[in-house]
Amino acid sequence: MAAAGLGPARPLLARRPGALRALLGLARGLAAGPQTHFGFQNVSEEERREKIYQVFENVAEKYDVMNDSMTLGIHRVWKDILVHKMNPSPGTLLVDVAGGTGDIAFRFINYVRSVRERQLQQKLKRHQNLSWQEISKSYEKEKVKPLGDSQVVVCDINKEMLKVGKQRAQHLGYSEGLSWVLGNAEELPFDDDKFDVYTIAFGIRNVTRIDLALQEAYRVLKPGGRFLCLEFSHVSNPLLSRLYDLYSFQVIPVLGEIIAGDWKSYQYLVESIRRFPPQEELKEMIEDAGFFKVDYQNLSSGIVAIHSGFKL
């Protein structure tokens, strides 16, 4: 940080880090355009986008290991709940924005596949008097369309994250109904009214202009389409909040250093969570973008929240 280079001025300002930060912010702001935040630092919007790109470039390889360590595996449950809430049926078109390493996409595929299987089984049960020919034809249909025309497009701004995602897909055997697109949530490379569901899981926090991302979400959804956002939010219970802060600030950067050799990226992560709007404020922002029936569901006492809205 720039403070290290200021010599004699430092003792004066050392007691008031806020004042120092404000001065630096002002100086840089006069040069660089609209101001925003990167964790607890104040930076220009362009700088923020660059810094966040680098954070994810650095963490991409260890992203999944770190998620498991930091949340003790609980992030898997949160993501399962998101997909269950979505309850997609075969034929659904999903765009998973900031989908990076594919967690939501793979769960979507699994869910749709099992719904499809159950559908076919039910159909078979109803037609008890089928001939062998008809039975084998229906099994063929299942093989040809295991997902029943469902598709998921994973869109992410970061090449490294997409790379890891594609590798995971190959490793786990996901190929059908899955595509990977490089794109910016603030300016999606898709036509209007294309998708049935739009999800953004643990991604909207890293978007610099959340309002633009929400507008884009509205644009690319079909009328009747659903917006779902899974994100860290605010814990209102004071005791839990203190414990959560303690864990976040004391343990998570240490885990980042030990597992990924990268303290700073995980320091950014915990700071960015604190900076993100709480449940009600996010709800209002989503309503501002034009969504109806906007609601949220707290998970783990508010550590995480799922916001949902519809384009009508």
Place this chain on the structure above:
Amino acid sequence: EDEEEEEEVMMEAEGGFPLYPGHIPTSPLQKALLAAGSALAALRDPYRHDMVAVLGETTGCLALPSLRDKMRHHPEGYRILQERPRIRLSTLDVDRLRGLPDGTLGREYVRFLEDNKVSPDTRMPAKFVDDEELAYVIQRYREVHDLMHTLLGMPTNMLGEVVVKWFEAVQTGLPMCILGAAFGPVRLNARKLQVLATELVPWAIRSGRNASCILNIYYEQRWEQSVESLREEIGILPPPAVRV
């Protein structure tokens, strides 16, 4: 405004402002967690030099001030603390050193770097030491490590590294060296362990005790000196005639 206050609270909790480029201030709890975590990580994978470095920084709170005081009370060490020399490829004139006669510190150091395919530039900078002078002391210790290999005549294989760690443990008292010396041999086979226990470690300990503080030598001004005469001056005993 309350974001700034919140940040001040966080900063206070973590020990304040960075004191040098690359410094990450940490709270006592964080240091303890880092020490434990890096020890486990280094045990699992000894090639994680970054974890060894973090272990050294988070456990050196007693040994580093004592080393710094040894340097302050010695004329050459004091000069090193003032001038803060750094050993890196950009400051070393490798061609000149290579041209020096065989047996000189400069020639043998370059030979060591080339034979073992190492570079002084891969040393991690200090991050978790909360004093800028002590951060330099641990940095100097890291950069002088390759010269220890040269003076002790030890290669960078597992056995050689363990021997150097024993020497450094006696010399510096850094818990990281002591742990490395104690746990390093775990991965050696029986034959190597025997050589280690009967010849190399006793020699390393005797030399470590006999030698003056290795951080008190301004190596950059001694390239032309022969390795033998430097060994004698410091007090490092001649290495045993074993193949390492």
